[in-house]
Amino acid sequence: MASGPLKICVCGGGENAHVVAAFSASNPEAETRVLDLDEDEATNWGDVIDKKNMMLTINENDGTKREVKAKPRFVTSNPKEAINACDLIIFAMSALDHEQYLKAIEPYVGKNSVIVGLPGKPGFEYLCNNVLGSKAVFCTFLSFEAPSWESKIIEFGTHVEALSAMRVLVGSIVRGKGICRRPPLMCLQMIHGSKPLFRPSRHFLEVTLMPNTFIRPVIIYEEWRKWDGKPVTEAPLFYHGISKETAELLNACSLECLEIAREMTTSESVRADLTDVQELHQWYMERFKGDFSNNADLFSTITSNKQLADIKHAMKETDDGLVPDFDCLIEDLEAGLVVVKGIALIIGVQTPKTDELITWCQDKVGKEYLVNGELVGCDVATSRCPQRFGLSTIQAVVDGRLMEQ
Known part of the structure; x- marks a missing residue:
């Protein structure tokens, strides 16, 4: 396995981005950045984590709650700063915002980039190929059928609660010609732990037609x-x-x-x-x-x-x-x-x-x-x-x- 921490960029500013960023940042093997294209949100979130850690409250299956501290390395509205040298770029926002984020990061997407829709929603691969153009054949795309966890923000930037997750989360993998530094499905499982179980589909259209x-x-x-x-x-x-x-x-x-x-x-x-x-x-x-x-x-x-x-x-x-x-x-x-x-x-x-x-x-x-x-x-x-x-x-x-x- 490649040395050095896994570099992850979580994109978005809502509850889904909060919970994925918190899970990722709570893992010592990951270096987590957040890209929020809303400049005011990014500034507010960044100011919060400069002063204190994020708190992730996880609802366990037995009805108990577990609290985990998390601290993303930084939050920014600058795509170049966020995407630089990333192993995994995770889209954790509404599908209606995917195109805006893809266009913003396109100049900085490299030949080994891995872009994850969590969820991706139907048409994710069509959109990625269209926006990224000739770069797309080198990129690897993952698209999942739902968010990893249903969640809610308790306090913006500092406290998010992971409410529930499906037992199994199926996602497609469209592998590009580039070389992933680490297996992307394994990386997602690593930052989330045992739940949900991330499982690959045979073809990306299986996720589209679920x-x-x-x-x-x-x-x-x-x-x-x-x-x-x-x-x-x-x-x-x-x-x-x-x-x-x-x-x-x-x-x-x-x-x-x-x-x-x-x-x-x-x-x-x-x-x-x-x-x-x-x-x-x-x-x-x-x-x-x-x-x-x-x-x-x-x-x-x-x-x-x-x-x-x-x-x-x-x-x-x-x-x-x-x-x-x-x-x-x-x-x-x-x-x-x-x-x-x-x-x-x-x-x-x-x-x-x-x-x-x-x-x-x-x-x-x-x-x-x-x-x-x-x-x-x-x-x-x-x-x-x-x-x-x-x-x-x-x-x-x-x-x-x-x-x-």
């Missing part, structure tokens, strides 16, 4: 599609408040993902083994093993999952009460549903439930992606679907880039 992409938009759709527009007094439970009809729609969306994966796996024109794409019930049972009391079906598995028990719908306050906050649906569309739909169109798979979801969600956020079953809306240009990047063949979708790149 059915968890649909979970949040489906639950929001089923909860609010018949809403009369009047404010409510209390936010409804998110996971534990779903109906059996919601579970049925989740299953239907899951089957559409499986059909896309089957078509690509059996295609005679490409070689893409996507046999590990799972239906949603199987996905839940593996990711949350031991956290539910009833796994008879998808509805029971979700509604008896103790990790998900207290989560409620995101709401906005008004003078008359609470109304749903649909803003999260933009990320679910641009780095989720629209990407899946784009792949389905190229493969030739019908996705009526995905279409139904996109149509409703885009209306709620004032966007336009899908028009008469085609991705020709004015907001496709801000999404991560393959069509945005000129990828129009099955081979290009599988490769993640145009061959001339």
Whole structure:
């Protein structure tokens, strides 16, 4: 193994960046920097850690809490300073901010760079290849299906709480021509400890087509599609408040993902083994093993999952009460549903439930992606679907880039 500490740059300024930075900085084998492109946030965070350590509170499986001290080497809004000589660049922010960060770091990305989406979300590889251009073939990209831990900031810059983590976190690895100083998957496991267990997929499209992409938009759709527009007094439970009809729609969306994966796996024109794409019930049972009391079906598995028990719908306050906050649906569309739909169109798979979801969600956020079953809306240009990047063949979708790149 190479000598010297592992140099890690954690990108972002929210709760996800806080918890990943704290886990990394608490490990003596890692030298951790933070890149926050919000100059005011970076200055405030840097001032805090100059005076005292970060505190990481970890919720253990047995209900106890463990506290760990952590101190990143520095926090900066300067990409050159943050990226210099890094072994691992971890994107720990909303997928909507990925493009901004990629463009900021692009001049300083070297031939051996490793860029990790934690989570990456569908279309991460397409975006990385597009922004980094000719550099991309030398870089290694990892993209995970979810954050490593659900977390919340107790005090900005100084105290973050790691609330819960899935048992298994699956991520793709697209290896470039450059040489990684240390195996990136092993590095992620090292800084996080035993939980979650980081596991590689066979192909990056397996992570893209995992059915968890649909979970949040489906639950929001089923909860609010018949809403009369009047404010409510209390936010409804998110996971534990779903109906059996919601579970049925989740299953239907899951089957559409499986059909896309089957078509690509059996295609005679490409070689893409996507046999590990799972239906949603199987996905839940593996990711949350031991956290539910009833796994008879998808509805029971979700509604008896103790990790998900207290989560409620995101709401906005008004003078008359609470109304749903649909803003999260933009990320679910641009780095989720629209990407899946784009792949389905190229493969030739019908996705009526995905279409139904996109149509409703885009209306709620004032966007336009899908028009008469085609991705020709004015907001496709801000999404991560393959069509945005000129990828129009099955081979290009599988490769993640145009061959001339």
